Amino acid sequence: MPLHGFTQTMTLAGQVVSVDPAKPAFCLQARSGDVYEVVVGPSTNYQVMTNLDQISRDRVPDPDGAPTDDGIRFALAKYIAIGRPLFVGGIHQINGQATSFEARTVYLLHSAPTRWLFEETHWWLVQVTQMADRILDHLFDSRRDYTIDDFSKFYRTDLNILGQPTNDTVQECAVLSRLLYDLSTAFLITGAERYFLAARAAMRYLRQAFRSSSHDGEYCFWAYGRRRNVEGEKGESLFFASQGPDDQGTIPLYEQIYALAGLTQYYRLTLDADVLEDIRRTINTFQAFFHDPPDATSKGFAGKGGYYSHIDPVTMRPDSIALGENFRRKNWNSIGDHIPAYLVNLILTLDPLPQGTARGPLDKLLRCCISILEETTDLIVEKFPDPKSDYVNERFHDDWTPDHTYRWQQNRAVVGHNLKIAWNLTRCASYFQMRSARRRALGQVQDSAADSERASRCLAVARSLGDRMATAGLDVQRGGIFDCVEREPTNGMPIQFAWGNTKDFWQQEQGILAYLILHGATPGNGQYLGLARECEAFWNLFFLDRERQGYYFRTTEDGLPIIDGQYGMKSSHAIGYHAFELAYLAHVYTRTFVAAGDGADNGFSLHFRVLKCAGQTSINVLPDFMTPGRLTIQKIIANGVDETDRLRSPNPDDFQISLADLAGDTRDGTISLVVQFDAIEPH
Structure with a gap:
C-alpha cells in the first residue's frame, strides 16, 4: 500500500547522472542502481568536505554563462x-503516488569533480596530528614533555565527550597499549617530537604498571587494569583478571594480544631491546597457555589448532568450568587478531633478519611469528567461511564446531569482522607472494610454489568476502558500513539487522583498508577503489568530530552522530586506535596503490628514532606487507644528513638499512632516520 503523509530525513550517496536547471533539480544514481530526483531550492547549501582542521576547501570556480541573478540556478x-x-542530505516525502526529495545539504568530495580530498598527500596526516594533539591536551593539558608519573597521575581510560575525566579512575592496560600505538604511529608518519616523547613515557608506564612476569622469567602476562582510590586510603587496586562484561574474571587472549599492539609499533620505531623482550615473553605465553597444537592432547586439550579465547586465572587452563560460556572456546579475536595487532608489524621488523649480534635469538622469534601467521591464516581460510551464509562464522567450540549460541552474538555477524578478514588476508597474501619471490630467487622451487598457492587461497577468500560485503554489509544507498546483522536472514530482505541499522567507527576502518588493499592486489579492477572511496567519503563526512578534533563512535544510517550514554564517551577503544591505524594505512595504501594524478607524486615518508645497540645494527623499514615491485626507497636522511647513496641498497625490493656506521645522539644514543618512499606503478 502507498504511504501517505510520510516524511523522513535521509542521506543519499551516488553519482550525478543528469541536471535539470528548469526545475531546478538533478538526478543522483546510488550504487544500488536506484535513481533519485534531487530538488534544490533556497534552503539548499553546498559544502566541500572539510577535515578536522575545519579549513574550508571550497575552491569550485564560478561557472561561465550561468544566471547570476538567480542564486538557486547559479549554485x-x-x-x-x-x-x-x-x-546529499535532505527530506524525503511520500504521499500516495507522489514522492519528493528536497536537498538541504549537498556534500562535495573535492572542488574538482573527478578528484577526492582524502587522496591528497596531507589529508590523513592532518587527521593524525589533530587527533594526537587533542588527546594529549585532554590528558596532560599544556605539557610538552612526559614522564611515567604523568601517565600514572593523569592517564584515564574513560573520558567524557569533552575529553575530561569521569568519576571512573580505571586505567585499562589494553587501552593504554592502543594509545601507545596511536602516539607511535603519529610519530612514524609525522616525525613530531611531542608524539615520540609521549610514546616513550607511555611505553615505560605500561611496562612498569601492568606487566606480570612468571617465576622463571620466561612468560609475561598483562594485568587488565588499575583503579586509583579517590576516597579513604590512598593508593590503587590492580585487577589481574578481566573486568570486561564478556570476560569477567578470566584472562581473555585478545586483551593480552592488544597489550602488544602499542609495544610492537613502538619497537618498530626504536628497536628497543627491552621492549622486544617483553613482546617475546608475551608470545611465549600465547604458545604455552592458549595454543592448541596437535600435541596439546597430552594436556587434555582438543589438539585441533588455533588458540583458546580464555583461560582461568587460577588454573591457567582453557577447560575450567569457572570460565562458563567461555569454556573451551575459540573465536575470531583469539585467531585473527594476532595478525593486525602485532604479527604484521613484528614480522616487518624482523624479516629479513636484522644484522647484529642478536641474530640468533631474533631468528628464533621470527620463526615462531611466521608459524603463528601461517597457522592463523590457514585456519581463517579453512574454518571461518560458511557456504550457507554471506558471512563468516566468528565463534567456535575447540573442535571447530561453530558456536551459534554465545550470549549477544548467537547466529549473528559483525560486518566489520568480515571486512577485517578481507583486509588481513590480503596483507598476508602479499607477504606470501613476497616470500615466494625470495625463495624462487634462491632456487627453492617447491617452497616458492607452496607460498604462491597459500597467497592465492588467502586472496580468494579476501576477494569473496569483499565482494559479498559490498551488498550484504555496506549501505548501497548512503555509503558506510553497517554493524551487526543476522547471518541467515529470515525477513525476506538481503540484510536483517540484529538491533539497529547503525554504523560504528571501527568497522568503517576495516572496510576502507580492505577495499584499498584489494585494489592494490588487483590492478586494473576499479570496483574495489570505488568501494574504498565510498567508505572513505562516509567516514570523512560523518564520523569526524570537528568541534573536538576526534571522531564519533557510532552514527545512524544517515550519518548523524549518536552521543547517548557510552557512545558519547572519548574512552576505551574510542580514544583513537582504529582511527590512527586507519589514517596510517590509508595514507600508505593511497600513496602506494592509487595514482595521484594532476602532477602530484605518490611518495610518502616514515620517521624512526632508533636506539643504537650492537644487538641490532640494521632496521627494516617496509611500511606494510607489500608484493615486490610496488615501493622503492627514494631517500634516506640519517641524523639530518642525506645518506641515500651510502645506505640505499641497489636492490629496489630491499628495505633493510644498515645502522652500523651511524652515530647515536650524544644525549640519548638514538639515531634519527627519515625514509622517503616512492610507489612503482604496476606493470
Whole structure:
C-alpha cells in the first residue's frame, strides 16, 4: 500500500547522472542502481568536505554563462556536474503516488569533480596530528614533555565527550597499549617530537604498571587494569583478571594480544631491546597457555589448532568450568587478531633478519611469528567461511564446531569482522607472494610454489568476502558500513539487522583498508577503489568530530552522530586506535596503490628514532606487507644528513638499512632516520 503523509530525513550517496536547471533539480544514481530526483531550492547549501582542521576547501570556480541573478540556478550550475560523486542530505516525502526529495545539504568530495580530498598527500596526516594533539591536551593539558608519573597521575581510560575525566579512575592496560600505538604511529608518519616523547613515557608506564612476569622469567602476562582510590586510603587496586562484561574474571587472549599492539609499533620505531623482550615473553605465553597444537592432547586439550579465547586465572587452563560460556572456546579475536595487532608489524621488523649480534635469538622469534601467521591464516581460510551464509562464522567450540549460541552474538555477524578478514588476508597474501619471490630467487622451487598457492587461497577468500560485503554489509544507498546483522536472514530482505541499522567507527576502518588493499592486489579492477572511496567519503563526512578534533563512535544510517550514554564517551577503544591505524594505512595504501594524478607524486615518508645497540645494527623499514615491485626507497636522511647513496641498497625490493656506521645522539644514543618512499606503478 502507498504511504501517505510520510516524511523522513535521509542521506543519499551516488553519482550525478543528469541536471535539470528548469526545475531546478538533478538526478543522483546510488550504487544500488536506484535513481533519485534531487530538488534544490533556497534552503539548499553546498559544502566541500572539510577535515578536522575545519579549513574550508571550497575552491569550485564560478561557472561561465550561468544566471547570476538567480542564486538557486547559479549554485546548481556551479556545484553540480554530470559524473560528479556526491552525498546529499535532505527530506524525503511520500504521499500516495507522489514522492519528493528536497536537498538541504549537498556534500562535495573535492572542488574538482573527478578528484577526492582524502587522496591528497596531507589529508590523513592532518587527521593524525589533530587527533594526537587533542588527546594529549585532554590528558596532560599544556605539557610538552612526559614522564611515567604523568601517565600514572593523569592517564584515564574513560573520558567524557569533552575529553575530561569521569568519576571512573580505571586505567585499562589494553587501552593504554592502543594509545601507545596511536602516539607511535603519529610519530612514524609525522616525525613530531611531542608524539615520540609521549610514546616513550607511555611505553615505560605500561611496562612498569601492568606487566606480570612468571617465576622463571620466561612468560609475561598483562594485568587488565588499575583503579586509583579517590576516597579513604590512598593508593590503587590492580585487577589481574578481566573486568570486561564478556570476560569477567578470566584472562581473555585478545586483551593480552592488544597489550602488544602499542609495544610492537613502538619497537618498530626504536628497536628497543627491552621492549622486544617483553613482546617475546608475551608470545611465549600465547604458545604455552592458549595454543592448541596437535600435541596439546597430552594436556587434555582438543589438539585441533588455533588458540583458546580464555583461560582461568587460577588454573591457567582453557577447560575450567569457572570460565562458563567461555569454556573451551575459540573465536575470531583469539585467531585473527594476532595478525593486525602485532604479527604484521613484528614480522616487518624482523624479516629479513636484522644484522647484529642478536641474530640468533631474533631468528628464533621470527620463526615462531611466521608459524603463528601461517597457522592463523590457514585456519581463517579453512574454518571461518560458511557456504550457507554471506558471512563468516566468528565463534567456535575447540573442535571447530561453530558456536551459534554465545550470549549477544548467537547466529549473528559483525560486518566489520568480515571486512577485517578481507583486509588481513590480503596483507598476508602479499607477504606470501613476497616470500615466494625470495625463495624462487634462491632456487627453492617447491617452497616458492607452496607460498604462491597459500597467497592465492588467502586472496580468494579476501576477494569473496569483499565482494559479498559490498551488498550484504555496506549501505548501497548512503555509503558506510553497517554493524551487526543476522547471518541467515529470515525477513525476506538481503540484510536483517540484529538491533539497529547503525554504523560504528571501527568497522568503517576495516572496510576502507580492505577495499584499498584489494585494489592494490588487483590492478586494473576499479570496483574495489570505488568501494574504498565510498567508505572513505562516509567516514570523512560523518564520523569526524570537528568541534573536538576526534571522531564519533557510532552514527545512524544517515550519518548523524549518536552521543547517548557510552557512545558519547572519548574512552576505551574510542580514544583513537582504529582511527590512527586507519589514517596510517590509508595514507600508505593511497600513496602506494592509487595514482595521484594532476602532477602530484605518490611518495610518502616514515620517521624512526632508533636506539643504537650492537644487538641490532640494521632496521627494516617496509611500511606494510607489500608484493615486490610496488615501493622503492627514494631517500634516506640519517641524523639530518642525506645518506641515500651510502645506505640505499641497489636492490629496489630491499628495505633493510644498515645502522652500523651511524652515530647515536650524544644525549640519548638514538639515531634519527627519515625514509622517503616512492610507489612503482604496476606493470
